[in-house]
Amino acid sequence: MNTSHATDTPPRFDCVVKAWRAHEAELLAYLSRQLQDHSLAQDVLQEVFLKSMRAGQGFCRLDNPRAWLFQVARTTLVDHTRLAKPWVDLPDDLVAPVAEPRPAVDALNACLGRNLARLDEADRAVIEACDLHSQTVRDFAQTHGLSLSAAKSRLLRARQRLRQHLVAHCGVQFDEHGQVCCHVAMEAT
Structure with missing residues (x-):
């Protein structure tokens, strides 16, 4: 996601855009390595960008914006992984396993x-x-x-x-x- 076209951002978001431009490429590389899917990494990156924009002036007061961005990227990645439930088509002739009889005791x-x-x-x-x-x-x-x-x-x-x-x-x-x-x-x- 390239935000270089965002030259008319309000002054309150200047610090977010500046930090984003400085770290966007390495965030995308990190997410691409983790997900092994570039387009999915771009989607997660978009979520991280939105979270940083929502932080607004709070983001500007951070001591280490890069660390904050990577932490948000990690938690967003974890959330995304938890929500992604893989679906597997089961064959129609799949037989349900026979339940083991309960031990007598x-x-x-x-x-x-x-x-x-x-x-x-x-x-x-x-x-x-x-x-x-x-x-x-x-x-x-x-x-x-x-x-x-x-x-x-x-x-x-x-x-x-x-x-x-x-x-x-x-x-x-x-x-x-x-x-x-x-x-x-x-x-x-």
Whole structure:
């Protein structure tokens, strides 16, 4: 964009035009390198010029107009890149990917909530604190006035009771390693 024809600019824009003439070529070169498209770089350069004109007298008070112009060029380039959403035509015969089945343990959310409620308050508190809220057993012991070994035992017993409820009320099944492998959907009981 050549602004050399702008000889009749109002005096308040003289400093903008002067700085623009001094740095326009290097701004265009920078934008062309970044975008690798000369005509697109000229469009972005036009936006930078408009922003500098809008700055008006504020631009004239800048200590380093070149630095300001390059900063505006960079942010305008980033904005332009964010807004440019490439479109790709997809073939008509494209098949949607088959969704992976959810792991059995993930499908137990509702059943877990129902069965946590069946536990007594002490069991529910230790499981919620240590297993659901990632509190350490040591911290749980300290906040509840227990020894570490007592808190570990309480957590172990609470997990065993929860496991029994999940087997009885959710149809949870375990593999040979003791890991949840599947469950049979059962009515909420």
